[in-house]
């Protein structure tokens with residue numbers, strides 16, 4: 001049954017449990033058919049109240065900071081991997097406590113920490129992030145291979161041998177990509193790093209594999225994994241964030257005010273686009289609104305805006321079938337990956353609640369963030 005939004009408060013991020021399970025089942029299929037290991041990138045989705053479900057399907061988590069590593073260790077368990085552009089000396093012991101795989105971003109970083117990690121009482125498998133110098137990404141903001149990038153080691157710094165103690169090769173160059181972009185990337189990587197792959201035990205293909213999007217060619221992905229496992233005798237790891245939570249939930253909001261602003265129907269919602277859906281402004285992109293179309297003219301077109309002082313705190317113009325009224329609910333689609341983890345308390349704006357629409361068709365409120373959460377991050 002579809003969600004009954006009358007049961008969901010406003011404003012609220014609400015995850016649809018059945019849709020999350022569907023995505024996880026696709027990932028389980030990929031793992032079973034290919035032998036790859038899939039872990040959750042916490043930077044993209046970190047709603048730990050649903051980790052008991054995610055844990056039934058995925059092998060663990062990957063972190064990009066000590067905070068995420070601890071969250072993965074305490075709330076998910078199983079394997080905890082990490083990759084950070086830089087690890088800190090005063091955090092590294094704790095990082096090693098939580099993690100069983102660590103990927104280093106540069107040879108400087110590896111030199112700095114290799115003695116500590118190789119002599120640690122627990123076995124930690126170490127890898128290097130490489131820069132394939134190939135990414136099918138249009139904007140530099142999202143291109144890890146742009147000239148002057150700080151992300152990963154290029155082949156001219158690596159030579160013919162993986163450094164002693166390094167067992168894995170990691171790359172991350174995809175973003176909401178299909179398997180054919182992956183294949184083209186892998187062919188470049190083989191050309192540049194093939195000799196190093198033969199020395200590795202594992203290869204981490206990073207995130208950006210949108211295998212839960214309709215039309216994704218799962219068979220092709222599975223054949224690529226099998227090919228690389230066989231050819232290089234490596235374990236293949238993938239660490240998607242977006243694909244796990246793709247189209248699994250919503251942000252509900254309410255119309256607080258509507259007025260004419262020089263011929264445009266300006267709407268003030270009880271959320272803020274810049275603080276609760278920042279990617280809509282940063283990326284930028286225009287999210288889908290349930291029951292509305294993406295058109296920009298006419299009597300029934302409205303400009304949906306938020307509570308912050310930012311003049312551009314609006315998500316765009318939408319047309320509705322009926323005139324909007326104060327008190328109407330507006331529901332934004334696909335708000336689980338990245339959106340939830342990136343919210344802020346700018347302007348002290350009230351944070352949306354967080355809840356789950358359970359598989360047995362009832363709403364469960366998980367948390368309401370109030371004044372204390374706002375105050376805790378101030379001095």
Ligand SMILES: Cc1ncc(COP(=O)(O)O)c(C=O)c1O
Pocket residue numbers: 041043044083172174175176206207208209239240241242243
């Ligand atoms: C190193 C690394 N791994 C995994 C991911 C997750 O990517 P996605 O959420 O696009 O699958 C990211 C995202 O930026 C990343 O930087």
